[in-house]
Amino acid sequence: MKARTRAAATLLTPFFLLFTAVMVVPIGYAVWLSLFTEKQSGLGFGGAETVFNGLDNYTAALGDRAFLEGFGVLLGYCLLYIPLLLAGALALALLLDSALARARRFFQLALFLPHAVPGIIAALIWVYLYTPQLSPVVRAMEAGGVGFDFFSPEGSLPSVVNIALWEWLGYNMVIFYAALQAIDRSVLEAATVDGAGSWRTAFAIKLPLIRASLGMVALFTVIGSLQLFTEPLILNKGTGSAVTSTWTPNMYAYTAAFDRNDYGLAAAASVLLALAAALLSFAVTRLTDRKGKRA
């Protein structure tokens, strides 16, 4: 018995050592750093001095309009993106799962393919497709009499949402499709025998049965949404774009650290972001759990 315990410990040690070094310690360090600030001593000759300042970094971040507006952007992003993603991926999965679909393997692969494209490259491609000088899309829209500025204040959010949808729709579709395929076929046959049409079967039988997958996708999407950084950063680099360098909380933290060299503020912003993620994932888990129990 002792040999087994020792073996378990040996196999677990590398993971937990690294886990501690790469996740636990940085979280602790971020909390620690967020309590300090650098002050120029005297006339600025003596270099910077690190001073404990309690929760001042937190009040500074929370008192900064740019930071709060970042959360506002995230809220708008989530309200637009999450319903579109869930509904779109579900619709595609249900279409693919319906008896009428052909060439399922091809559709699955083709719809999944954008997920193989690195986020930064996906963002680059789309920014080029948004740029009037480069884009066949903008040109075609103009020819059709539709003028839309993807970089304008109103256009930025849909622009970013579109990139995210392109990257994640197929991925989540595959998850839902796998869950649908795992449904016991006799349940569906029984529904057909009882006279349920394909719409009824989809909404009254298939959807409730894949609720666990729905909850998981929602959870990971929420966590992912809070980290929004790469796509808006690329849009931010575009000329004439309404996306600022503090557009999302993550960008705010990055700017605080690397443009303003205010590590305390950056750490406080990171901690607040992680807290928001924890709260939201707790809420999402509770929500989907409760729904699951009621069913």
Added chain:
Amino acid sequence: MSTPRPVNVWLSKAAVNGALVLAVVYMLFPLVWLLTAATKDAGGLLAGNAFSFEGFDLGGNLRRLAGHNDGIYFHWYLNSLLYAGLGALACSLISVAAGYAFDKYDFRGKEKLFGVVLLGVLVPTTALALPMYLLASEVGIVNTYGAVLLPVLVNPFGVYLARVFSAGYVPDEALEAARIDGAGELRTFWSIGLRMVMPGFVTVFLFQFTAIWNNFFLPLVMLSDQKLFPLSLGLYAWNSNAHAEPDHYPLVVTGSLLAVVPLVVAFVSLQRHWKAGLTAGSVK
């Protein structure tokens, strides 16, 4: 069973498949654009006609890509292969070892410990990158290969997957048989457990390889020496200059195309594995 009229079925079939085709067009159009855009010189690219081969100059683009800044692009390519290959290999081994231990052994506080792993899945990685950078600069490993490699060795979701796969692929009887034959526990893991859980290993490897290949935030934060850049960061740096130097546009586009190819090939050829990975995470 009610039989719908044939015309109705034909219409529904057309509607279902038509909707799927529309979705595929949306998904593939940007990739087709990338493909044709990579064949154009700066003038043709700015002309903006996606499907003409105006200003066709794929050879020239590749030559310029290889020649620009002493061939730094292929240096980045090798770096990406190194980060993703080595990182994913080590990460899969570490994850599978831990997942196997969680599945096959009983010890005190096991499920609590596993709960910690699951909590790790929920930690937003980009909120960690900044503290990681500050910590790395304390330790003095900022701007080294290690600064990018070390953090990607940890993947709590990989441990979760490995546990699921170990439960599914490694029968306890096989381990009992090895024990009766007198093999030590670690030996049993190495020569029996690891071999049987190979599909899980490949799945974790594939996912981690993609994640590292696509990783952008961590290298952005950690690296300043262009020689250490992975593709994602290098292309980003080029793109940031493209407004000042329009010659950079073809470099970015052709470079992006080449950077996407290995992942597309991997996903097309390893379909079984990524599907298994997605499924293991979702179907209870």
